[in-house]
Amino acid sequence: MSCFAVVQQGNVGLVTSCGKFQRKAGSGCHILNPLLCEMVSGYVSTRIQQLDTSVETKTKDNVFVTCIVSVQYQVIPEREFQAFYKLTDPQRQITAYIFDVVRSCVPKILLDDVFSAKEEIAQNVKAQLAKAMESFGFLIVGCLVTDITPDGKVRNAMNEINAAQRLREATKDKAEADKLLVVKAAEAESESKYLAGVGIARQRQAIINGLKDSVVSFSSEIPGTTPQEVMDMMMLTQYNDMLKDVGSHGQCNTIFMPSGSSSSVGGQMLAANLAGMHGMRR
Numbered sequence: 003m004s005c006f007a008v009v010q011q012g013n014v015g016l017v018t019s020c021g022k023f024q025r026k027a028g029s030g031c032h033i034l035n036p037l038l039c040e041m042v043s044g045y046v047s048t049r050i051q052q053l054d055t056s057v058e059t060k061t062k063d064n065v066f067v068t069c070i071v072s073v074q075y076q077v078i079p080e081r082e083f084q085a086f087y088k089l090t091d092p093q094r095q096i097t098a099y100i101f102d103v104v105r106s107c108v109p110k111i112l113l114d115d116v117f118s119a120k121e122e123i124a125q126n127v128k129a130q131l132a133k134a135m136e137s138f139g140f141l142i143v144g145c146l147v148t149d150i151t152p153d154g155k156v157r158n159a160m161n162e163i164n165a166a167q168r169l170r171e172a173t174k175d176k177a178e179a180d181k182l183l184v185v186k187a188a189e190a191e192s193e194s195k196y197l198a199g200v201g202i203a204r205q206r207q208a209i210i211n212g213l214k215d216s217v218v219s220f221s222s223e224i225p226g227t228t229p230q231e232v233m234d235m236m237m238l239t240q241y242n243d244m245l246k247d248v249g250s251h252g253q254c255n256t257i258f259m260p261s262g263s264s265s266s267v268g269g270q271m272l273a274a275n276l277a278g279m280h281g282m283r284r
Contacts, residue, residue: 006034014077027042050075051075052074067153072146074145084139213236
């Protein structure tokens with residue numbers, strides 16, 4: 003039997019005499035009375051401790067999950083006697099309460115809602131533990147549900163469902179994008195054709211106005227000419243310009259075919275040109 007006892011920092015020693023509790027011994031060196039059979043029967047840690055517990059249970063939709071619950075606890079100051087003598091194994095007692103609370107809460111919740119209900123489960127565990135362990139001299143500092151793991155097949159099925167939903171959304175978005183491209187292309191083509199039609203109409207209107215001015219000007223300068231004669235002359239001029247353009251290209255195969263009546267002056271001149279070109283080719 004030793005006359006001295008050393009208690010480490012963060013611990014409280016429980017001194018007994020002949021098996022009966024006498025006093026608490028804080029950290030440091032203490033003198034024991036061997037005549038009274040004093041001895042340190044045990045030590046109680048005053049530090050915050052953590053207990054991690056794995057609980058397997060099932061949800062409301064009959065899916066088995068494994069919940070990891072972490073509980074932080076410490077001995078209440080001045081209640082080290084109860085913490086040491088009232089419970090043989092405090093961690094085992096805390097584990098039993100965790101199992102009881104988790105297995106009474108999770109079966110009421112669907113699997114999809116279990117992950118969002120982690121805080122609610124943790125609060126229920128803490129409240130139940132705090133109420134039960136206070137009489138044993140323990141303070142529940144905090145409680146966390148650190149992990150919820152369904153069965154491997156369930157996880158794969160959940161991932162496949164999520165992937166299918168995302169693929170469906172992506173396909174829908176792509177279809178909307180393709181539809182928008184087709185609509186915009188159709189609108190652009192419609193606008194292009196409209197503008198092209200407006201341009202052609204303006205071009206024809208300008209040609210008509212030009213021809214009208216030419217006919218009026220020619221008729222006023224040369225009395226006795228009819229509008230038909232003026233038009234024949236203008237057509238012949240344009241025809242000669244066309245022949246000039248065709249002749250300026252070395253590799254150009256062109257067939258000239260007379261059309262319409264040749265009774266007018268323009269028709270007669272056109273027939274004469276065709277006849278002359280035919281004689282030159284011979």
